[in-house]
Amino acid sequence: KQEVTQIPAALSVPEGENLVLNCSFTDSAIYNLQWFRQDPGKGLTSLLLIQSSQREQTSGRLNASLDKSSGRSTLYIAASQPGDSATYLCAVGSGSARQLTFGSGTQLTVLP
Amino acid sequence: DAGITQSPRYKITETGRQVTLMCHQTWSHSYMFWYRQDLGHGLRLIYYSAAADITDKGEVPDGYVVSRSKTENFPLTLESATRSQTSVYFCASSAGTRNTDTQYFGPGTRLTVL
Numbered sequence: 114k115q116e117v118t119q120i121p122a123a124l125s126v127p128e129g130e131n132l133v134l135n136c137s138f139t140d141s142a143i144y145n146l147q148w149f150r151q152d153p154g155k156g157l158t159s160l161l162l163i164q165s166s167q168r169e170q171t172s173g174r175l176n177a178s179l180d181k182s183s184g185r186s187t188l189y190i191a192a193s194q195p196g197d198s199a200t201y202l203c204a205v206g207s208g209s210a211r212q213l214t215f216g217s218g219t220q221l222t223v224l225p
Numbered sequence: 226d227a228g229i230t231q232s233p234r235y236k237i238t239e240t241g242r243q244v245t246l247m248c249h250q251t252w253s254h255s256y257m258f259w260y261r262q263d264l265g266h267g268l269r270l271i272y273y274s275a276a277a278d279i280t281d282k283g284e285v286p287d288g289y290v291v292s293r294s295k296t297e298n299f300p301l302t303l304e305s306a307t308r309s310q311t312s313v314y315f316c317a318s319s320a321g322t323r324n325t326d327t328q329y330f331g332p333g334t335r336l337t338v339l
Contacts, residue, residue, distance in 0.1 A: 145326060156315060157330040202268070204328075210256050210275055211319065211326045212283060215268040 115140045119203050119216035126193055127224050134188040134219045136203030141181050145206040147213065148177050148188050150199045157202065161188070193223045228252070231316050231331040238306050239339050246301045246334050248316030256321040257299040258328065259283075259291065261312040268315065274299055275321070306338045 116139045126132050136146070145164050149157040161170045161177040163186070169178040176189040190197060200220045204213035229250040238244050248257065259271040260283075270283030272291040280291050288310060290302045299318075303310055316331040 147328065149330075156332040157317075159327050159329060162327045204268075206326065206328075210258070210273050210281075210321065211328075212258060212270050212273050213260075213268075213317075213328060214270075215260075217267045 115143075115205060115207060115214045117203060117205055117214050117216035119201075119219050121219060122217065123220040123222075125222040125224060128193060128195060130193050130223075131189070131191050132193055132221070134190070134201050134203075134221070136186040136188070136216055138184045138186075138205045138214075140207070141184055143181065143205045143207050144211050146177075146179050146186050147204045147206065148175075148186075149202040149204065151202060151218070152199050160201075190221075193221075195223045195225045197221060197223050229316060229318055229329055229331040231314075231334050233334060234332065235335050237337045237339065240307060241305050244303045244306050244336065246303075246314055246316075246336070248299045248301070248331060250297055250299075250316075250318040250329075252318065252320070252329075253296055254318035254320050254329075255296070256319045256326075256328075257293065258317040258319075259289075259299070259301045260315045260317065261285065262315060262333075263312050271301065271314075303336075306336075308338050310336065311338045312336060 148160045163179045174191040200218040203216040258273045274280045274293045317328045319328045
C-alpha cells in the first residue's frame, strides 16, 4: 500500500525567505506526483504536476522536483510572501485512473 | 467556465438517514473521484469512475454508493449515515490522458452526522 509522508508538518518563516517542503512515498510505481495548496476551509488548488518521466516542473516562484527511484519530491518556494500561507499537500498518482494518495500536508505560515 | 461544482456545500443530517452529495463538472472529463478529508487521516479515496457506467472502489468505500449515468455527474450516496461519516467530501475530475491527468477539485461539502 502506498504511503506518502510530508515533513515538516508545520513551518513558519519570515517573508522573503526561500523554503523547501518535502514529500516521500514508499512505492515508486507511480504515474505522476501533484502538489496542491489548500487554504483554511477551502478546496484544493493544483500547483504543479510532475509526470513520472520528468525530473522537475516550474511555475512562477514554485519549483517541484521528483526523484522516483528514491521516492522523494520537493517543492521549492522562492521569495516567500504572506499570501503563500496555506497547507501544501503532496499526492502521488497510481492505478488505472491515476487516483491520488495524499500526504498529511505541511502547514506553512509566512510572517510579514 | 463553471468547472467542477458540489452541492450542497454544507449538510447536517441524522444517523440512519440517506444523504446524496452531488458533483458536476463542465469539462467532459472522463475520470471523476470522491475523497473524504478527516483530521489525522488526510484525504482518502472513496470511489472513482473512469467513464459513464464504470465505477470502482477506493480505499474507504464501505457505507457509500456511487453512480455515473452521465459523464458530467458523479453523485455519492450515504445509504444510512453514521457519525463516522462526518467529514469534508471533495469531488475531483481529470481528463485522464497522459500530460492532461491533473486532478481538479471541487469546493467540498462539509457533512455533519448527528
